[in-house]
Amino acid sequence: MPFASRLDNVETSAIRELFKLLGKPGIISFAGGFPDSAMFDVEGLREASQKALSEEPGGALQYGATEGYEPLRAQLAAFERSKGVADIEPQQLIVTTGSQQALDLIGKTMVGPGDKVIVEGPTFLATIQCFRLYGADIQSAPIDAQGVQVDRLEQMIVEHRPKFVYLIPTFGNPSGALLSLERRRRILELAVKHQVLVVEDDPYGDLYFGEAPPPSMLALSSEVPGSREWIAHCGSMSKVLSPGLRVGWLVAQPELLAKATMCKQFSDAHTSTFAQATAAQYLKSGRMPATLANVRRKYAERSHAMAQALRRELGDAIEFTEPQGGLFFWARLTGAGGKVRDAGEFASRAIEQGVAFVPGAPFFAKDADPATLRLSFATADVEKIREGVARLGRAL
Amino acid sequence: MPFASRLDNVETSAIRELFKLLGKPGIISFAGGFPDSAMFDVEGLREASQKALSEEPGGALQYGATEGYEPLRAQLAAFERSKGVADIEPQQLIVTTGSQQALDLIGKTMVGPGDKVIVEGPTFLATIQCFRLYGADIQSAPIDAQGVQVDRLEQMIVEHRPKFVYLIPTFGNPSGALLSLERRRRILELAVKHQVLVVEDDPYGDLYFGEAPPPSMLALSSEVPGSREWIAHCGSMSKVLSPGLRVGWLVAQPELLAKATMCKQFSDAHTSTFAQATAAQYLKSGRMPATLANVRRKYAERSHAMAQALRRELGDAIEFTEPQGGLFFWARLTGAGGKVRDAGEFASRAIEQGVAFVPGAPFFAKDADPATLRLSFATADVEKIREGVARLGRAL
Structure with a gap:
């Protein structure tokens, strides 16, 4: 064949x-x-799924908007606000089928054959493969325990003119590295200076052991003028609540979000409304903290x-x-x-x-x-x- | 951007x-x-989701195999057998995030820029767009109330050498047309003769009003030597049980199924195990008939x-x-x-x-x-x- x-x-x-x-x-x-x-x-999720089915069975079982189930978008915006993201509204994010789909949609939306993408070396394996399926030529930027090395990253941005830079700034997979506050700010400045999109994949940011890590790059973008435009942020319920729900989300500027939504329409129509309504009820229940x-x-x-x-x-x-x-x-x-x-x-x-x-x-x-x-x-x-x-x- | x-x-x-x-x-x-x-x-789905969470909470909430949740694959194979598909085993299908994802995976697996794909004129809008995103040059074969016109279809296969032919043989969207038994057989013969893949999208086949429609082309493939190799079949729970679960499936020959599975791994890792376990329990409950x-x-x-x-x-x-x-x-x-x-x-x-x-x-x-x-x-x-x-x- x-x-x-x-x-x-x-x-x-x-x-x-x-x-x-x-x-x-x-x-x-x-x-x-x-x-x-x-x-x-399990008990919290059982209650949440029951509430979803009893309070709005139509919403939980019918087709839904490609952008996501509205009560979940509202909960996720509130969740991001609770983590320091200023002024985020539900319409600034779409729900994805796990954050893997957010990556896939970014690849589908942005990457054509031969386009350069810069990732950390090492980085999440499924990301590399996901972008390569769209024809990406992947370049690796070196990291240390404070995350990606910014001077080297800037050289590479200038050299390769990538479609975007993909980072897992907080407790990276596989590196476990934590990108320092200063480097986060510098990378946001680089994004503005070189007009390059930075994709922040953040499935682990809530799993800190001592004091909280620096704010996400999405949160910090309000401190670096013009940078919010150049940040796409992938969030996920998988590591903190349940991967089986396949509930992730993508925050991005309006044009990119609209294109990603169109691609999602033809990828899976929408994320399971049953899973979305369950996640929304769970967040609403107050059990998350x-x-x-x-x-x-x-x-x-x-x-x-x-x-x-x-x-x-x-x-x-x-x-x-x-x-x-x-x-x-x-x-x-x-x-x-x-x-x-x-x-x-x-x-x-x-x-x-x-x-x-x-x-x-x-x-x-x-x-x-x-x-x-x-x-x-x-x-x-x-x-x-x-x-x-x-x-x-x-x-x- | x-x-x-x-x-x-x-x-x-x-x-x-x-x-x-x-x-x-x-x-x-x-x-x-x-x-x-x-x-x-709703009541049946409530019970099914509760059973999924109480009997195997790990399976319902953890990451799962990209191919699908095994108990669901077994139930879906049995469901297809009950509809006349001989000898279908669970490993001959993968679970997809709605049948829209099955179409997306077929597009991703098969279609490159400029490749020809033949569809019915008219056909499901999201299919056209889905395949075009992978660069398909879509050709339309004319239909009548008995479905696609086979002589014309054969001419077009010879002329265009398409990557595949996409059909909704049973109660098509938007046509409502029902492909006759004789035409189904002839198209399977064409598939073998011209070594061309036929994608059978079948979300409506269970929604018949009087007597049952002819068997699916997948079911009929056992009567046309060599044709099983050239049939990919997309099934869905959306129209008969609930679209919000986003549970569909793809039956195809092993090589295509393996490639589609690889693509799915980087598209959304797997379909919601919570939705899959719920669907599996529902089918097991015996309420479907x-x-x-x-x-x-x-x-x-x-x-x-x-x-x-x-x-x-x-x-x-x-x-x-x-x-x-x-x-x-x-x-x-x-x-x-x-x-x-x-x-x-x-x-x-x-x-x-x-x-x-x-x-x-x-x-x-x-x-x-x-x-x-x-x-x-x-x-x-x-x-x-x-x-x-x-x-x-x-x-x-």
């Missing part, structure tokens, strides 16, 4: 292959990018446990910055003491010892660092984390 | 503009393509009422074939007695009289017939249908 040539730009992810091994009994997995199902507020406090506390505990165990069991054979939020450790094998330096080889040995993680190489669009790896602490409890890291020590 | 050039191929639908007028108080609408919310089995019987009976009543009223009120100024199922009348203004022949003009006059319908022209990819119009009887009860058609008579 003669498929479209755009499929030649992507391949099924290496990670998918690895996931097939996870069925092995007794394995402890640090490989996923999932939140912990045990933390889902307690839910957030709960997941923050538990993930913080697990993250600390993983940091301690890694230092204890792997010592100087591994280096990492302890994350301040999110779901991931991004680490690098140092080879100290003649230990393994290739994360792919380490992953195979680890599976033999009954523990899984993801090698870092696939997260790089270019110039992969084979010594890197990603460890998620989200779905294992503290005891499992200690045991899993001990197995990593044996595998090393 | 420099958008992708693919957006130049589409425009926001003319129908959307018309829908803005529907807010006028007291208007009777024959314009929608919606099922009637009053027929939704009674639900189908109920909607068939009510839509049949409304369809007959509309046919009678149209004959009574508009006489020979309009011609149509009474549909045997689905949601639509497709009609043509004859101009008899010097009456209006332009459906656009008629629509404006109708709105003034307090009744709305959709002119037929936008449903044609090429060579629009300005005398055509689409009337939906789905959401108005018999009394409203009589009053609405009386208003149409006054507008004429």
Whole structure:
């Protein structure tokens, strides 16, 4: 069958292959990018879905507007306001089928064959593939623990004239990095100076362990004149409430939002109104602050446990910055003491010892660092984390 | 902002503009393509969603496989088997976010700029736009009350060598036409002979009024050697159960299904597992046969009422074939007695009289017939249908 040539730009992810091994009994997995199902507020969601069906069954079960279910758009605007986004109104956002769809709509709306897109190296794998399907030529900007390196980013913007810059500024996947306040401001200034769109993907920003991270770039845009025009912000309920709802949202300037809405009309007509009405009732119920406090506390505990165990069991054979939020450790094998330096080889040995993680190489669009790896602490409890890291020590 | 050039191929639908007028108080609408919310089995869906959350909260709220939630795939395969599709297994279908997404995935997987696609003239508007966004050059094959004209279709396949042929064989939107058994067989033979994919979109096949329509082309493919390979079938829960779930499915040969799954991974990761688990529990509950019987009976009543009223009120100024199922009348203004022949003009006059319908022209990819119009009887009860058609008579 003669498929479209755009499929030649992507391949099924290496990670998918690895996931097939996870069925092995007794394995402890640090490989996923999932939140912990045990933390889902099932009772709150049950009540919310019941209310959705009893209060407005038509709205919850009928076709809805492509832009989203109005009561949810209103709740999401209020949620963003509560996080410091000034003056955001419901019509400035559309609801998407998870934030993955927001990325897909940005790709469909903006990217043609050969267009440049700058991402962080490393970045979220499905983003790279999503944009490549539209023909993007992906360029990687280097990062450190404070996020993307701004001087280098500016050079690359000037050199490549990208359609947009894609960043996960807060507790990045896979990097766990937190873009500093100063860098956020500078990037907003760059966006205005070079008239380049910055896409802020923010699924992890609510999952902080200690003090709150700097405001989102969307929130900060009110402090940098002209920058609101150049920010598209992707939000998600997936990591804090439930990925199964597939409720995300996209905030952008009116023209981009209108084009993305048109593309969405032909992608899936609209996001499940049943899921949207449930999410709207949940936000309205007032349970979200307690839910957030709960997941923050538990993930913080697990993250600390993983940091301690890694230092204890792997010592100087591994280096990492302890994350301040999110779901991931991004680490690098140092080879100290003649230990393994290739994360792919380490992953195979680890599976033999009954523990899984993801090698870092696939997260790089270019110039992969084979010594890197990603460890998620989200779905294992503290005891499992200690045991899993001990197995990593044996595998090393 | 420099958008992708693919957006130049589409425009926001003319129908959307018309829908803005529907807010006028007291208007009777024959314009929608919606099922009637009053027929939704709210109680059955409430129970199904509760069971989904109590029996497998993790499955209903966590990330799921891109291919779909396994219990739903099993139920959908059984549903297709109950409709005469021999030997279909769960792994031969994927769950999509409404059948609109199945169309989008077929477009993404198959269509590159300039590729030819043959559709019926007229056909579903969002399909035309969806494929055009991927660069399709859409060709229209003529239809009559028995569906697409096969001799003409074969000529066009030979002439255009299309990536695929897109058909709504059963109670088409907007045509209401029913492709005859003989034509179904001949098209399957054409697919094999010319090695061309046929996409069967089948959201209305369960909504028949009298005897059941011929089997779907997917079902018939087992009688035409080699044809199963060349059929992609899009199913949907939207018209029979609830559009708000956004649960559709795509049946196709393994290679196409694998490519579509990869594209879906980067489009929305997966369809809402909450909606999928709810749909699975609903199908498992055994309520579907009674639900189908109920909607068939009510839509049949409304369809007959509309046919009678149209004959009574508009006489020979309009011609149509009474549909045997689905949601639509497709009609043509004859101009008899010097009456209006332009459906656009008629629509404006109708709105003034307090009744709305959709002119037929936008449903044609090429060579629009300005005398055509689409009337939906789905959401108005018999009394409203009589009053609405009386208003149409006054507008004429």
